[in-house]
Amino acid sequence: MAGENKLYGVLAEFESPKDLLHACEKVREAGYQKWDAYSPFPVHGIEAAMGQKPSPLGWMSFIGAITGASLGMLMQWWMSAVDYPLVISGKPLFSWPAFIPITFELGVLFGALTAFLGMLLLNGLPRPYNPLFSSERFARVTDDRFFIAIEAADPKFRTAEAKDLLTKLGATHVELVEGQA
């Protein structure tokens, strides 16, 4: 690593999901804000251990769905009753029951798209590069190792303290990672 590279943070390796969960609780209690846990599979209870707040994604998707449904009804009203009025099977021009299926479908479509795009946005994706990739040991995060990285950008961050804390929590290996976030 080149010397002028900025410190990204401290990366600690754990051997089991249980150790990871325990360490997450302690890192949270130590008051760090900018840190994350990395695991090859979803670990039950990790959200609570990390102190994560419920995601706003559900509400975003709900607003997306309501928007989609409203636009769907509005579009059909405009097409059938305003722009090209045509009497079909003797029914009123604005026959709302006939417009429900498309209203429903557009609600689902907008809700799903909002959920998908909102997920990308909230996760900061797509993100082709992460400084943690420079750690050779980190490659095992997709296999059988569990990691916590505390970022140098955290207001509480002191290199020595963070290293000490993670070592004390049972990390099998602690290293400094450099690179631009």
Add this chain to the structure above:
Amino acid sequence: MSESHSHARELTPGDLRLPESSLFARLPAIGGVIGLVGLGAAFGLSSADHHRIDFWMSLLTAFMYFLSIALGAMFFVALQHLTRAGWSVVIRRLAENMSMSFPVFLALFVVITLGSGHIWHHWMAEGAMNDPVLKAKEAYLNKPFFFIRAACYFAFWLWASWFMTKRSASQDESGDVSHTRVLQKWSGPIVVGYGLTQTFAAFDWLMSLDPHWFSTIFGVYYFSGSVVAFLAFMNLVIIIMRKGGILGHVVTTEHQHDTGKLMFGFTVFWTYIAFSQFFLIWYANLPEETIWFDHRMHGGWDKVSIALAIGHFVVPFLFLLPRPVKRNDFLLGLGSFWLLVIHFVDIYWLAMPPHYVDGLKITASNVAAFVGVGGLFLAAFGWNLRQRNLVPAKDPRLAESLHFQNNWG
């Protein structure tokens, strides 16, 4: 073991039995008395006009209402075996006990049989078959076949609920995994049999009240409401039991969250089916089909129809949508109570209009029959709760259920 975050949960013998002092243990006596008094009152308070049709229709409505909860429970049990579900093991016995109430419904149906000629008089009355439309349906709509079918439905429901509950309870003693395998194998045929019997029962007992009319989706409509009502009843039972210290650390917020999600889902499913039925009939605009909705758009029934759309869809959809609501005892209980109320409105709306074409009528007999049948259903449920463990104690997936957690979302 020093586990700070994931507690190792285990059943204690105290979790398996109802405390004698609990309300649920006294249900057989309380429910039985309320049931008999209620049914007596339903008869006594009913108007004597038209062969006491007031009483017979009240009884049928209450019967179809509570039957739907038992049917929903039986479906739920079969579904858990069919999908080899692990999460639901700790609540499955409650559903099994609800589904063991079919003997009560058989007895009630025998009583209803006495008034069948009045209830289904549109096609059972003498001379009804002079109507060419009904004549064409005579191969299906005739008394002998009607009662043979009813016997088949009850035979199947009694057998299937007994079979699944008996096997499950036997496993409590032996811990033999083969019971689980047999139930998984038979749950497929049971769900098929359930679909057929439940569909035709809804055709026979509710749809044939208006025998000119037909809707192939009608059985699914009754089914969708059944499952909503069952899940709402299940939620209330779980919440009240846990408040009373029963199953307190066996069934958790995680299980309630899931039954809440299912209840929400089936509320949307009901809406989908209800709208599909209305939509196709409205669009085609054929008189023999629209007559059914025409009855429900006049004389006060129009307001019930709108109340159903709002109360069975808009309100529960928005109310049950947020995660915290489903994880809160009071709010989930409130939503469940509401759905049980609106489900009765739904059954009432299905059953009553052909007899009250002139307008909506709510009689004392309606209320008394509801209380009466409800009392008997609760008595059967309480009696069954006392017969066996509250939890399938040796189910191979018990540990998975005890430790079940939802993901963040």
